[in-house]
Amino acid sequence: MDPAFGRVRLRPLEELRREDWRRVQGHFRDPEIAHLNGTPPNRLPLWLLRRVLKADARRADRATFGVYDEHDDYIGTVELYDLRGRSATLGIIIGERSHWNRGYGPEAIHALLDHAFRELGLDTVRLTTFADNERAQAAFRKAGFREVRRTEASSGRTDVHMEIWRDAWTAAAARHGRGDAAPDAPRREEPRREEPRGAGGDEAGGDGARGDGAAERAERRAANAR
Numbered sequence: 731m732d733p734a735f736g737r738v739r740l741r742p743l744e745e746l747r748r749e750d751w752r753r754v755q756g757h758f759r760d761p762e763i764a765h766l767n768g769t770p771p772n773r774l775p776l777w778l779l780r781r782v783l784k785a786d787a788r789r790a791d792r793a794t795f796g797v798y799d800e801h802d803d804y805i806g807t808v809e810l811y812d813l814r815g816r817s818a819t820l821g822i823i824i825g826e827r828s829h830w831n832r833g834y835g836p837e838a839i840h841a842l843l844d845h846a847f848r849e850l851g852l853d854t855v856r857l858t859t860f861a862d863n864e865r866a867q868a869a870f871r872k873a874g875f876r877e878v879r880r881t882e883a884s885s886g887r888t889d890v891h892m893e894i895w896r897d898a899w900t901a902a903a904a905r906h907g908r909g910d911a912a913p914d915a916p917r918r919e920e921p922r923r924e925e926p927r928g929a930g931g932d933e934a935g936g937d938g939a940r941g942d943g944a945a946e947r948a949e950r951r952a953a954n955a956r
Contacts, residue, residue: 733795733849735841738834740795740808743787750796750804751780757806757825766863768885793845797824797838805829808838810846816853818846831865839873847896854895861888874899 733740746754757763758772758779772779787794787809794809806824820842824835846852859866861880867890875892883889 733841733845735844736833736837737800738837738841739798739802740838740841740845741798743784743794743796743807746796746804751776753804753825754783754807755779757823760825763823763825766860766866768860768883768887793818793850795842797822797834799829799834805834806838808842810842810850810852810855813850813852816851818850818852818855820855820857835866835869836872839869843873843894843899847899852896854893856891856893858889858891861890867892874902 732742755772755774755776758774761771764771774782783794786792791813792809792811793813794807794811796804797806797808799805803826805826806822806829808820808822810818810820812819820839822835822838822842824830824838843855846855857870857875859870860883861867867877870892873894875894877890877892879891881889881891
């Protein structure tokens with residue numbers, strides 16, 4: 731059964747429709763989304779972008795989904811990458827501007843976290859976003875993430891590192907008598923660990939945490955091959 735929460739349902743990337751892929755390309759080319767992600771707009775042709783992202787989604791260290799709203803319209807992408815042991819990093823893009831500031835980002839994050847903690851058995855999910863992307867930070871806090879530290883990025887911007895633990899997620903669900911976590915889930919205090927950081931990724935955006943940059947890497951390879 732596909733992960734779902736509220737109005738949102740997640741579907742594996744392999745199930746995206748032709749019209750959905752055109753939206754994916756539009757999201758990756760959006761200058762504002764690119765700025766929030768710290769990368770230039772992606773210029774790969776649609777056929778190559780689709781091939782790269784599908785190949786990346788088949789890797790054993792990730793779980794990538796399309797995000798669909800209550801009308802079965804594709805609105806973005808969410809993923810877990812760097813799946814190592816009992817932890818992973820979250821990346822998300824809600825690329826449809828009509829769905830910004832309407833709660834779809836937190837709902838997609840809820841659905842993914844439920845999959846991460848209940849189906850995959852992870853203990854920790856982390857993410858990195860920019861300090862100037864306050865909308866993203868609000869979405870992550872609403873989903874139960876807590877900020878753990880800030881660091882200076884090479885671009886001169888500030889990275890905000892956030893995380894959520896499984897016991898915080900399940901404890902919040904138990905308090906509220908639901909099968910999903912509540913927005914005010916507390917973070918368990920644990921020894922600080924270095925968080926895997928994306929390579930300037932592409933799965934970021936209106937409610938975005940940076941992904942691991944699969945499309946950006948492919949675009950650089952294509953440029954070098956010319």
